[in-house]
Amino acid sequence: MAIQTLDKEVVIIGSGPAGLTAAIYSARANLKPLLIDAPVDAHKQTAPGGQLMITTDVENYPGFSEGIQGPDLMIEFRKQAERFGTEFLEEWITEVDLSERPFILRTDNYIVNAQTLIIATGASAKWLGIPGEAKVPNGFGGNGVSACATCDGPLPAFRNKTLVVVGGGDTAMEEATFLTRYAAKVYVVHRRDKLRASKIMQDKALHNEKIEFIWDTGVEEIVGQDDCGVTGVRLRNLKTNKERVLPCEGVFIAIGHKPNTDLFRGQLDMDEVGYLKTSGHSTATNIPGVFACGDVQDSVYRQAVTAAGTGCMSALDAERFLDHLPVAMPSGEEVTMEGEHITQDHRVIIEPDGSMIPNQPDKVLAKEK
Numbered sequence: 221m222a223i224q225t226l227d228k229e230v231v232i233i234g235s236g237p238a239g240l241t242a243a244i245y246s247a248r249a250n251l252k253p254l255l256i257d258a259p260v261d262a263h264k265q266t267a268p269g270g271q272l273m274i275t276t277d278v279e280n281y282p283g284f285s286e287g288i289q290g291p292d293l294m295i296e297f298r299k300q301a302e303r304f305g306t307e308f309l310e311e312w313i314t315e316v317d318l319s320e321r322p323f324i325l326r327t328d329n330y331i332v333n334a335q336t337l338i339i340a341t342g343a344s345a346k347w348l349g350i351p352g353e354a355k356v357p358n359g360f361g362g363n364g365v366s367a368c369a370t371c372d373g374p375l376p377a378f379r380n381k382t383l384v385v386v387g388g389g390d391t392a393m394e395e396a397t398f399l400t401r402y403a404a405k406v407y408v409v410h411r412r413d414k415l416r417a418s419k420i421m422q423d424k425a426l427h428n429e430k431i432e433f434i435w436d437t438g439v440e441e442i443v444g445q446d447d448c449g450v451t452g453v454r455l456r457n458l459k460t461n462k463e464r465v466l467p468c469e470g471v472f473i474a475i476g477h478k479p480n481t482d483l484f485r486g487q488l489d490m491d492e493v494g495y496l497k498t499s500g501h502s503t504a505t506n507i508p509g510v511f512a513c514g515d516v517q518d519s520v521y522r523q524a525v526t527a528a529g530t531g532c533m534s535a536l537d538a539e540r541f542l543d544h545l546p547v548a549m550p551s552g553e554e555v556t557m558e559g560e561h562i563t564q565d566h567r568v569i570i571e572p573d574g575s576m577i578p579n580q581p582d583k584v585l586a587k588e589k
């Protein structure tokens with residue numbers, strides 16, 4: 221197939237809760253958004269609909285008093301975005317050029333020129349890659365294995381049960397401490413003899429009576445049965461090489477998340493882990509016209525409802541930018557589509573040619589080139 225070129229005012233990458241909410245808002249604003257999302261890939265655990273496609277019960281998304289299955293929720297999001305005219309393209313974005321507008325996005329079959337870009341590529345939980353960890357039917361993922369305690373810990377399957385948390389950083393301590401609200405007992409299995417977590421998180425976990433630490437130990441396999449799910453983990457002491465099976469009914473892998481931002485490295489500002497930096501007052505990145513929402517810019521909350529909330533913000537920010545109105549940037553300045561910069565104190569407007577205009581009608585500043 222010959223490469224096709226598309227020109228769009230609003231392009232969204234990612235069809236999780238953030239991307240689809242951005243699509244609903246920008247489609248309703250008549251901006252005819254194009255949403256591009258990666259096709260199903262069993263190895264990378266991606267599917268249109270994002271991370272919720274690999275989970276079962278979602279009990280904390282508002283509006284569903286009895287809870288809803290993750291994939292069913294994402295079907296509803298998608299239908300709502302379609303209803304207002306969102307166009308969808310199922311392709312991996314392989315390259316982006318954000319050096320000037322229109323921004324250029326490349327896939328195997330398309331070149332897409334975008335006046336504004338909303339990045340909603342999410343983050344992926346890191347997995348151990350051990351037997352038993354993959355999603356059902358290839359393992360026990362979704363049937364006793366999870367990477368999100370906040371999401372799955374309160375489910376009946378994990379209540380009053382013996383659980384294992386794998387990891388030694390802040391995520392692991394947070395997840396283990398959270399799980400003690402519901403579980404009978406929580407084992408933390410860590411490969412070293414000390415934790416990487418911050419002191420405060422360590423103290424909380426180490427003083428929690430329901431938590432027991434298993435040091436210098438790796439998890440080799442998650443064992444169980446198709447009908448009842450996880451029944452244990454096969455552990456190996458890394459100092460003695462001795463193996464044993466620890467009985468448990470649930471396993472939470474808490475070795476961190478990786479934001480899906482490799483595409484934007486060198487072009488957009490990110491923190492040391494790779495999360496995109498946004499303004500705080502808006503979803504603007506360091507490049508005017510490029511916005512980021514959802515887990516890709518959120519290392520703290522990482523929930524469907526917060527992703528949807530920032531997706532809404534991104535769409536409103538893109539709309540504002542296309543309407544030639546100023547949008548708050550991470551630097552604290554506000555920037556318009558024409559490249560005017562309004563200083564953080566709102567006192568001066570700097571034109572694209574460098575000239576400065578007071579943001580008060582009766583004062584004129586000397587022109588600076």
Ligand SMILES: Cc1cc2nc3c(=O)[nH]c(=O)nc-3n(C[C@H](O)[C@H](O)[C@H](O)COP(=O)(O)OP(=O)(O)OC[C@H]3O[C@@H](n4cnc5c(N)ncnc54)[C@H](O)[C@@H]3O)c2cc1C
Pocket residue numbers: 233234235236237238239256257258266267268269270271272274275277278279280281311312313314340341342343345366367368370371372480483513514515516522523524525527
């Ligand atoms: C097992 C599990 C259970 C969870 N349960 C809950 C829960 O009960 N409640 C809750 O609130 N939250 C839950 N979460 C968290 C929730 O799923 C996330 O916070 C939410 O999905 C983030 O949404 P997002 O739109 O930012 O990104 P994602 O849902 O991650 O979607 C990102 C999309 O971008 C696509 N993408 C990435 N890179 C590219 C590329 N280069 N080209 C094209 N497409 C790309 C991906 O394929 C993906 O579809 C759970 C997470 C997991 C892993």
